[in-house]
Amino acid sequence: MLNFKINSNEIDKIGKFTKEEKYFRLKNLNHFNDIGFPNKRNEDWKFSDLKEIVSKNFNKLELKLEKSKKPKIDFIKDFEHNYIVIINGELTYSDFKYEEKDKIKLQPFINEDYSDSKKHNPLLNLNHALSDKGYFLDVKENYKFKKVLVIYHLFTEDLDENILNSKNKIKIGKNSELHFLEFTINESKKNFFNNVYEDIILEKSAALKSIYLQNDKSFGYFHKYSRNSLSSDSNYTSFIFPTGHKFNKLDLEFNLEGERSECNLQSASFLDDNVHQEVKTRVNHLFPNCKSYQKVKNVLNAESKGVYQGKIFVKDVAQKTDAYQLSKAILLSELSEFDSKPELEIYADDVKCSHGSTSGNLDKDSIYYLMTRGLTKKESTKLLVNGFLNEVVDSIKSNSIRNFVKNKLENQFINEY
Amino acid sequence: MLEIKDLNASINDKLILKGLNISIKPGELHAIMGPNGSGKSTLANVLSGKEGYNISGELNYLGKSLNEISIDERAQKGIFLAFQYPTEIPGVNTSNFLRTSLNKVRKAQGKKEIDALSFLKLIKEKTTELGMDEKMLTRQLNVGFSGGEKKKNEILQMKILDPNLIILDETDSGLDIDALRIVADGVNSSRDNKKSFLVITHYQRLLNFIKPDFVHVLSNGKIVKSGNKELAIQLEKTGYKGIN
Numbered sequence: 001m002l003n004f005k006i007n008s009n010e011i012d013k014i015g016k017f018t019k020e021e022k023y024f025r026l027k028n029l030n031h032f033n034d035i036g037f038p039n040k041r042n043e044d045w046k047f048s049d050l051k052e053i054v055s056k057n058f059n060k061l062e063l064k065l066e067k068s069k070k071p072k073i074d075f076i077k078d079f080e081h082n083y084i085v086i087i088n089g090e091l092t093y094s095d096f097k098y099e100e101k102d103k104i105k106l107q108p109f110i111n112e113d114y115s116d117s118k119k120h121n122p123l124l125n126l127n128h129a130l131s132d133k134g135y136f137l138d139v140k141e142n143y144k145f146k147k148v149l150v151i152y153h154l155f156t157e158d159l160d161e162n163i164l165n166s167k168n169k170i171k172i173g174k175n176s177e178l179h180f181l182e183f184t185i186n187e188s189k190k191n192f193f194n195n196v197y198e199d200i201i202l203e204k205s206a207a208l209k210s211i212y213l214q215n216d217k218s219f220g221y222f223h224k225y226s227r228n229s230l231s232s233d234s235n236y237t238s239f240i241f242p243t244g245h246k247f248n249k250l251d252l253e254f255n256l257e258g259e260r261s262e263c264n265l266q267s268a269s270f271l272d273d274n275v276h277q278e279v280k281t282r283v284n285h286l287f288p289n290c291k292s293y294q295k296v297k298n299v300l301n302a303e304s305k306g307v308y309q310g311k312i313f314v315k316d317v318a319q320k321t322d323a324y325q326l327s328k329a330i331l332l333s334e335l336s337e338f339d340s341k342p343e344l345e346i347y348a349d350d351v352k353c354s355h356g357s358t359s360g361n362l363d364k365d366s367i368y369y370l371m372t373r374g375l376t377k378k379e380s381t382k383l384l385v386n387g388f389l390n391e392v393v394d395s396i397k398s399n400s401i402r403n404f405v406k407n408k409l410e411n412q413f414i415n416e417y
Numbered sequence: 418m419l420e421i422k423d424l425n426a427s428i429n430d431k432l433i434l435k436g437l438n439i440s441i442k443p444g445e446l447h448a449i450m451g452p453n454g455s456g457k458s459t460l461a462n463v464l465s466g467k468e469g470y471n472i473s474g475e476l477n478y479l480g481k482s483l484n485e486i487s488i489d490e491r492a493q494k495g496i497f498l499a500f501q502y503p504t505e506i507p508g509v510n511t512s513n514f515l516r517t518s519l520n521k522v523r524k525a526q527g528k529k530e531i532d533a534l535s536f537l538k539l540i541k542e543k544t545t546e547l548g549m550d551e552k553m554l555t556r557q558l559n560v561g562f563s564g565g566e567k568k569k570n571e572i573l574q575m576k577i578l579d580p581n582l583i584i585l586d587e588t589d590s591g592l593d594i595d596a597l598r599i600v601a602d603g604v605n606s607s608r609d610n611k612k613s614f615l616v617i618t619h620y621q622r623l624l625n626f627i628k629p630d631f632v633h634v635l636s637n638g639k640i641v642k643s644g645n646k647e648l649a650i651q652l653e654k655t656g657y658k659g660i661n
């Protein structure tokens with residue numbers, strides 16, 4: 001069993017900190033050292049026993065990482081875009097050639113919020129204690145991006161049982177709009193752990209669209225905690241295609257903090273081998289007249305495991321809330337597993353909240369029908385799985401980006417089946 | 418074309434077809450009529466190769482046994498089943514599906530895959546022939562199609578795949594008179610001296626539009642009477658009870 005306790009002098013190795021920040025880091029480090037990686041006794045981790053997963057797959061977790069040489073990035077050619085390049089979690093370079101430079105500020109992230117030192121998610125404590133990289137993107141007021149922004153996340157070949165802790169923040173100013181694609185390129189050959197804290201802030205009437213996609217498979221173990229704050233009349237649409245890592249847990253919190261704010265989350269995954277993936281959401285309706293929509297689709301093959309834990313919380317004042325949540329899973333193998341835990345917690349009386357969850361095998365009649373038209377069983381299955389997942393991809397409005405995503409997904413995952 | 422001898426078929430230990438015999442030559446159109454539960458749909462399923470049935474007896478197509486041939490191979494060899502209830506398949510584009518299907522069949526028959534342009538031309542020709550709106554093909558396969566649209570889509574697939582043996586399983590059910598005429602015209606215009614048809618139906622009505630060479634009455638898993646189209650007219654008067 002891997003005993004992963006961290007000496008407090010690791011904090012000094014990161015850099016010199018103010019008294020306040022050092023205290024914040026130390027406190028969080030102690031919390032992590034007390035509990036270690038979360039196990040299934042923790043309700044939030046009941047379907048993803050990370051303690052067991054980490055001790056099974058890691059001999060050590062190395063904090064130190066030599067700076068990589070600037071690797072060559074294979075930039076996307078399918079559509080024009082601005083870009084940011086992040087290497088092993090570190091902001092490396094960027095190009096906003098299509099935009100007005102004075103409307104955008106990009107810098108390495110410096111945390112100035114020392115309020116969060118509660119014992120809740122040990123990985124969050126770990127991140128607070130040790131995070132040493134990341135970026136802060138600030139989009140000023142009244143500015144609409146002309147082209148999409150691609151955030152390239154590159155994981156290099158020299159990663160070997162490293163653990164990376166980074167913090168990222170994106171702020172979209174009043175009346176501004178940004179569309180970005182988070183695109184992960186993997187060159188690593190060995191296990192590593194990537195622990196990310198993300199803060200996304202939408203000011204009044206801001207709009208954000210994001211897509212999360214992997215270019216290739218990795219031996220990465222990913223955890224991301226994302227806190228999304230939406231002010232009044234703001235709108236956030238997020239597409240996530242999280243497949244590709246050995247382990248991936250996305251812990252997404254959406255706070256609807258102003259009237260008429262809306263968030264829309266759609267996810268599609270094809271899980272293979274012994275991949276373990278969890279999407280956990282918590283949508284907090286804190287103000288009246290807000291909307292939230294969640295659709296999570298999973299196809300599970302081989303010995304993969306998928307988890308969806310989705311919670312909708314409606315505060316007493318949040319009247320006229322319109323909240324929707326749906327999880328659909330198809331299991332292609334008897335050894336695969338899908339766990340779903342939808343939850344509603346409602347304190348207002350004039351709301352529309354619905355949720356649904358289905359999981360089962362591929363429809364036999366559909367396979368039969370396709371086979372009577374000359375398709376083999378495998379081709380029929382592929383066509384049906386593609387159709388099931390493409391429903392999410394088809395909601396992407398931009399033609400060039402939709403086709404790009406579609407091709408990536410079909411090449412990587414479906415063709416492996 | 419098709420030779421069935423002493424065919425028995427059971428599902429979940431329940432015997433449904435009990436020694437069925439039928440022989441269909443190229444160019445012939447046979448109608449099978451029978452009351453509910455007589456085994457009509459089972460016959461269609463067994464011919465298509467659907468799994469789950471326990472089968473004994475001889476099932477020969479073009480002189481070769483179908484026993485070990487899978488559903489998709491049968492389709493590739495030119496057996497086509499038009500479904501009574503075509504399955505709705507979300508997320509699968511009708512036109513893409515048609516092209517995939519056609520190319521599978523063509524490839525299996527040693528023909529070249531059809532290119533996009535020729536395919537579009539073919540689609541245009543066949544949809545016009547059937548009085549179908551081409552836009553229907555941009556929709557998801559059978560999803561939200563009306564009963565009539567679904568059946569027309571089956572006939573369209575039949576036209577495009579150009580099979581040898583066509584089994585129509587209660588294709589007339591749920592159709593209004595106009596749709597029925599279109600479907601029947603679609604069948605009639607496909608008839609030639611090479612293709613064979615097996616038309617399964619409840620009612621004589623369809624046979625006013627599609628003229629059969631032979632009519633068989635299926636009852637309790639067996640053909641109990643065979644004749645020409647006069648038999649269908651007689652059945653309409655006397656009902657199935659009058660046959661035995």
